[in-house]
Amino acid sequence: MRIRDRSTEATKVMGIRHPIVQGPFGGGLSTTRLAATVSNLGGLGSYGAHALTPSRIGEVARELRGLTSAPFAINLWVADHDPGGDALSPAEFARVGRIFAPYFRELGLDVPPPPERFHPSFEAQIEALLEAAPPVFSFVFGVPSATVLRECRRRNIVTVGAATSIAEAVALDEAGVDAIVASGCEAGGHRPSFLARAEDTLVSTAVLVQLVVPRVRAPVIAAGGIASAPGIEAVLGLGASAAQIGTAFLACEESGTTDEHRALLFDDAARDTVLTRTFTGRLARGIRNRFTREMEARLAELPPFPAQSWFAGQLKAAAVAARRTDLVSLWSGQIAPNLRHHTATELMSSFLEDSK
Ligand SMILES: Cc1cc2nc3c(=O)[nH]c(=O)nc-3n(C[C@H](O)[C@H](O)[C@H](O)COP(=O)(O)O)c2cc1C
Numbered sequence: 001m002r003i004r005d006r007s008t009e010a011t012k013v014m015g016i017r018h019p020i021v022q023g024p025f026g027g028g029l030s031t032t033r034l035a036a037t038v039s040n041l042g043g044l045g046s047y048g049a050h051a052l053t054p055s056r057i058g059e060v061a062r063e064l065r066g067l068t069s070a071p072f073a074i075n076l077w078v079a080d081h082d083p084g085g086d087a088l089s090p091a092e093f094a095r096v097g098r099i100f101a102p103y104f105r106e107l108g109l110d111v112p113p114p115p116e117r118f119h120p121s122f123e124a125q126i127e128a129l130l131e132a133a134p135p136v137f138s139f140v141f142g143v144p145s146a147t148v149l150r151e152c153r154r155r156n157i158v159t160v161g162a163a164t165s166i167a168e169a170v171a172l173d174e175a176g177v178d179a180i181v182a183s184g185c186e187a188g189g190h191r192p193s194f195l196a197r198a199e200d201t202l203v204s205t206a207v208l209v210q211l212v213v214p215r216v217r218a219p220v221i222a223a224g225g226i227a228s229a230p231g232i233e234a235v236l237g238l239g240a241s242a243a244q245i246g247t248a249f250l251a252c253e254e255s256g257t258t259d260e261h262r263a264l265l266f267d268d269a270a271r272d273t274v275l276t277r278t279f280t281g282r283l284a285r286g287i288r289n290r291f292t293r294e295m296e297a298r299l300a301e302l303p304p305f306p307a308q309s310w311f312a313g314q315l316k317a318a319a320v321a322a323r324r325t326d327l328v329s330l331w332s333g334q335i336a337p338n339l340r341h342h343t344a345t346e347l348m349s350s351f352l353e354d355s356k
Contacts, residue, residue: 003232003355004042009219010241013178014136014158015071017042019236020351021181021221022344023246024048024075024138025189025255027313029331032060034254034344036067041348044242046073046138050080053120054128061132071135073160078142079194080122085281085304088114096303100311103291103327107318111311119306133157140183140192141282143175160221164193164201166211171195173216180216181244182208184224188247188333190284191275198283202275206238213239227335229354245347247333252344260325270336279312279329281305287330 008019020043024030028051035045047064049057057074064072080086088096097111104111126144129137130151137152138160144152152159162181163169172180183192184205191198203211205224213220219241226232227248235243250257251265264270264287274288278295281304286292291312295302302308312329319327341347 004352008241019242021244026050029256031256032063037344039068039070039072050077057128073136073138074134075138082304118310142194162192169212181221186334187224209238281308290326
């Protein structure tokens with residue numbers, strides 16, 4: 001059956017027309033325009049909000065409601081820090097600052113002073129999210145508390161968690177989430193592992209879907225390495241109930257990334273992606289560049305998430321302004337060399353029209 005005509009458990013649970021989810025992008029790369037375009041075309045548009053203040057989460061939900069009457073997701077990171085990563089002593093801050101200083105100097109800048117906090121707190125964000133009550137709350141890096149999940153149910157917010165292993169999928173299922181993203185290691189962006197080290201759960205999407213589907217009650221959404229109608233059909237054939245697509249949507253002009261990053265996703269440079277902790281302290285896949293090469297050699301000296309993410313984020317803001325791609329994260333999944341579409345509408349049509 002053609003993808004456009006496929007009604008699955010996931011489409012029913014999330015109230016969407018097609019089994020296609022535009023994956024959320026954290027770190028300022030989501031836009032309400034991209035998410036609303038996908039939702040209006042019958043998929044589930046998502047907005048990655050983990051770096052947003054609580055008040056901005058409410059604004060994003062309002063903006064999305066103004067742009068679409070179809071369901072959309074807002075996404076948060078449940079674990080907002082790794083041990084030791086939420087606060088650095090002045091001496092530690094200065095030590096890490098010295099690692100970053102030569103890069104800032106190249107851009108004619110000094111290392112900025114320490115912020116009040118390196119990352120917003122999940123507790124404050126989830127309050128704002130519950131208040132905003134988006135149709136779907138998707139999350140990574142953990143399982144929200146029973147109280148939060150109960151509140152979601154009470155407010156008719158569909159919950160979607162992400163797993164990188166059988167154990168994580170079962171934990172989400174036992175907590176009663178409505179759908180589970182099976183996130184394969186070919187995916188772009190972060191590896192959202194929460195029960196084991198990300199490096200120890202590097203399972204491909206095809207294998208993970210087959211491992212998870214028979215073991216959980218919730219419908220499974222396959223994520224990682226999908227960018228075409230045959231890719232979606234393949235994961236549905238393995239028992240997934242929908243496909244979540246990230247890199248192919250990130251490459252579209254509606255996404256929040258830079259023109260330089262977008263161009264590289266369509267370039268031979270995207271044949272060489274790497275899973276690295278150098279940008280945020282958490283393992284994530286992006287195009288290899290000078291920063292990943294030089295910082296991999298100093299990994300042991302870098303602080304945990306989110307302190308590392310803050311330093312790299314400050315550098316990124318300055319480097320992007322200078323149109324530099326050697327010092328910034330260039331998130332990409334392994335499927336990038338096959339990308340062809342430059343707008344979300346074209347990409348959605350390819351999924352819906354190219355399917356047999
Ligand atoms: C730039 C980027 C940022 C991402 N940020 C998030 C995020 O904040 N939350 C999340 O659940 N998934 C995030 N993801 C994962 C995607 O939503 C999606 O699951 C993944 O990209 C699918 O694999 P693919 O890139 O091979 O299509 C991100 C992916 C990318 C490429």
